[in-house]
Amino acid sequence: KNPFIIPGIRNVKIESQLNANYSFDNFLEGDSNRLSRSAGLAVANKPGGTSFNPLLIFGGVGLGKTHLAHAIGVEIKDKFPEKTVLYISAEIFTQQYIESVKKNTRNDFIHFYQLIDVLIIDDVQFLSGKAGTQDVFFHIFNYLHQNGKQVILTSDKAPVDMQDIEQRLLSRFKWGLSAELHQPDYETRISILRNILYRDGVEMPDEILEYVAKHIKSNVRELEGAIISLIAQSSFNKREINIELAKQVVEKFVKNIKREISIDYIQKVVSDYFQLDTETLKSKTRKRHIVQARQLAMYFSKKFTKASLANIGSQIGDRDHATVLHAVKTVDNLVATDKQFKKFVEDINKKLSI
Structure with missing residues (x-):
């Protein structure tokens, strides 16, 4: 059925698609999720009225992103029954958009989403590479934001690590708060x-x-x-x-479970391979062989961990995400042009894959 409705009908009942089992009561607080949980509660108490708009919750698989997104929606419905809340995955949002283009109901699609007071989109990284869906989401997002509506997004990556997403959309993702869920202690x-x-x-x-x-x-x-x-x-x-x-x-x-390799472990393996200590690897020195070792540590941290670029940079000598991005590109280029360097990469890759 077409979920879109004639513009101007305001009192339509929209099913929120929320799972009532996912609540704040059973989302236990710890150091790994305190910021995200507190921000979620603040949004639930005052949807659209905090500076956390949009609220982007990101982190690896199985850390509770979807649970927290539902919990915020459930709490809002509880406190503000008159508000229209909608939870939807980015994948279904995309399918609905494609359908609306086929049926020539794109405007109805946009009007439908403009009626929502609290829009929760799960796995927003799924929009990467989908230019049409990104474009329509950009317009919906702007309308909701300007009208004091709340947008909540979840993603497996920080905005800075999302690829194939338009800059104008990424910059909006950063307007509010990006809160990371870490592995629980x-x-x-x-x-x-x-x-x-x-x-x-x-x-x-x-x-x-x-x-x-x-x-x-x-x-x-x-x-x-x-x-x-x-x-x-x-x-x-x-x-x-x-x-x-x-x-x-x-x-x-x-x-x-694929064994989680830590950034510390990667630094140790790379340092041992080049007969350095990890402090030297992290240091500010610009000696060529140390810079290359450091770049390799960054490259493998991106490959083997789910850490964000900013997180990798901060753990490897307190550098920023741009340095990590540059390191990854440099390693890719050297692998293609330098046989000796390619051997370094293959050797370290073997050690980390055991």
């Missing part, structure tokens, strides 16, 4: 596990919780999956939840 992981057990009315020894929290660090989704799998194994197979069972379950999960 140990204490937060324990809290998340306790919360799941409490929710499901299950008891489990502390040593089991600690074992799971110590070994699954990558993201919240994996953590939830492991503990739910443990509960299921125990109840279906009538097995007691002991450390042995926990080891089996965690092993399966850890095998399936």
Whole structure:
């Protein structure tokens, strides 16, 4: 069905598409998400009335971007029932736009989105390379922003790392607040596990919780999956939840998760390869062989981690994202033109891929 409506009809009921299970109550606060969660609450209390407009929540897979976006929407609907809230993925938004062009209803599409008070777009990086959708979203965004409506976006990248997105759109993404969700620390992981057990009315020894929290660090989704799998194994197979069972379950999960390589580890591998210490690698020195080692550390950090360019730069000698971008381009060029340098890259790549 065509979701677009005749302009001028204001009192139409628009289904918000929100998942009520994703609330602030079950989005546990920790150091890794405090800024995003607080900003989300501020927006929920005063949609369109804070300087966090748009609010862009970004971070790796399974860290809670979608959960937080829904939680903001659910809270707004609760506090301001008269407001029209809509949650939509960038992929469906794009499909709707393509459909509207085919059916010659582009104007209806724009009018429909102009009726929204709080627009939540998930995975906005999906718009990259789609010029038509970006253009229409630019106009919708401008209208909503100028009329004091709230825009909430989620992405797996910081605006500065998004590619094939028009500059004018990127600059608008930066108007409000970009808040990053990081991997949860140990204490937060324990809290998340306790919360799941409490929710499901299950008891489990502390040593089991600690074992799971110590070994699954990558993201919240994996953590939830492991503990739910443990509960299921125990109840279906009538097995007691002991450390042995926990080891089996965690092993399966850890095998399936690509090992997260840290920027520190990459710096260590590159420094060892060139027989430097990491302090020299991070230092301000401009000696050619050290600059090349530093550029390689940046190049591999971009390749093997989900960290933003700004984050990589700050961890490798407190440099900015432009330096990291330059480093990546330089390494690509040298690989194509310098046989010795290409061998460096292949050797280090092997060490990091083990």
